[in-house]
Amino acid sequence: MAEQIQKKLQGELEKYQQLQKDLSRAVAARQKLEAQLTENNIVKEELELLDATNTIFKLMGPVLVKQEMEEAKGTVGKRLEYITGEIKRYEQQMQELERRSEQQRETLGRLQQELQRGQGKG
Amino acid sequence: MDTDPFPMGVYWDAGMCPPPPTHTLPTLGGGAAASFPRPSSRQGALWGGAARGAGGAGASRRPKMAQPVPAGELPLPQLELLKGQLDQEVEFLSSSIAQLKVVQTKYVEAKDCLNVLNKSNEGKDLLVPLTSSMYVPGKLSDVERVLIDIGTGYYVEKSADDARDFFKRKIDFLTKQMEKIQPALQEKHAMKQAVVEVMSQKIQQLTALGAAQGATTKA
Numbered sequence: 001m002a003e004q005i006q007k008k009l010q011g012e013l014e015k016y017q018q019l020q021k022d023l024s025r026a027v028a029a030r031q032k033l034e035a036q037l038t039e040n041n042i043v044k045e046e047l048e049l050l051d052a053t054n055t056i057f058k059l060m061g062p063v064l065v066k067q068e069m070e071e072a073k074g075t076v077g078k079r080l081e082y083i084t085g086e087i088k089r090y091e092q093q094m095q096e097l098e099r100r101s102e103q104q105r106e107t108l109g110r111l112q113q114e115l116q117r118g119q120g121k122g
Numbered sequence: 123m124d125t126d127p128f129p130m131g132v133y134w135d136a137g138m139c140p141p142p143p144t145h146t147l148p149t150l151g152g153g154a155a156a157s158f159p160r161p162s163s164r165q166g167a168l169w170g171g172a173a174r175g176a177g178g179a180g181a182s183r184r185p186k187m188a189q190p191v192p193a194g195e196l197p198l199p200q201l202e203l204l205k206g207q208l209d210q211e212v213e214f215l216s217s218s219i220a221q222l223k224v225v226q227t228k229y230v231e232a233k234d235c236l237n238v239l240n241k242s243n244e245g246k247d248l249l250v251p252l253t254s255s256m257y258v259p260g261k262l263s264d265v266e267r268v269l270i271d272i273g274t275g276y277y278v279e280k281s282a283d284d285a286r287d288f289f290k291r292k293i294d295f296l297t298k299q300m301e302k303i304q305p306a307l308q309e310k311h312a313m314k315q316a317v318v319e320v321m322s323q324k325i326q327q328l329t330a331l332g333a334a335q336g337a338t339t340k341a
Binding site for chain 2: 036039040042043046047050053054055056057058059060064067072076079
């Protein structure tokens, strides 16, 4: 009987560890996105400060391509929207993962108690 | 019956109790929040709760506040783990500050380079790098306009004065970020010191206890 619980416990433990791994991956991805968000915000601010006298270039591979102010601002704006969307998505994902890992923890605790009770009897 | 198949250690590794502090660490402009169970111990607040260091971009990680446990009551292995964690965080924060410093130095250098681009140097001969080991002779033709990398692959042509302003703004921004990280770093350092103290106390107690027991068994 204790063996069964032990095996179940092991299984649940692995599931929990998997959840933790997923969570940390999501956290890392979100961190990266935040860095990109900040950078794009900086670029957006800089573009605001420009006037018609400034030429804007975009680095595409080894080539600097001339861009229109509007185009550049549009591109950066769209990228910002995309990044904020991604961050929201990851936030939701993380909340879900945390909820599930919380549940998993409870399950593990319960199984642990069962095991101890089983051992205590035996 | 004394062979517990799941010794305390395993659960600690699985992050069972207390739950592992989850934290993000500062990015170049991002935020950081560390979470530890907040204690109310007679040894004083050994753990600073959700230390929101390096503020910024609202990176509010959900603080996993477990039941507050006074650090003085933690068993030694857990204290070790905590110390290891604090160590890691201190390391990370220090390296972040170092990286920011490096970037800041680059901007300072760039700003200084602008000073070379003045009227008196116009028309002078110079060597233009084509690769890292090949240069071609050239002439300094335009001292008014410079091309600056503003990030994410965008380059902007600006006047020398605007460029100087840009660099100054960047340098100030970086200084601000570094100043945000500094207090968090110090706090973590202080926490680590406190944990180390508690650990050494425990070790002393244990060795004293061991010696006393040894004495009684001999006697």
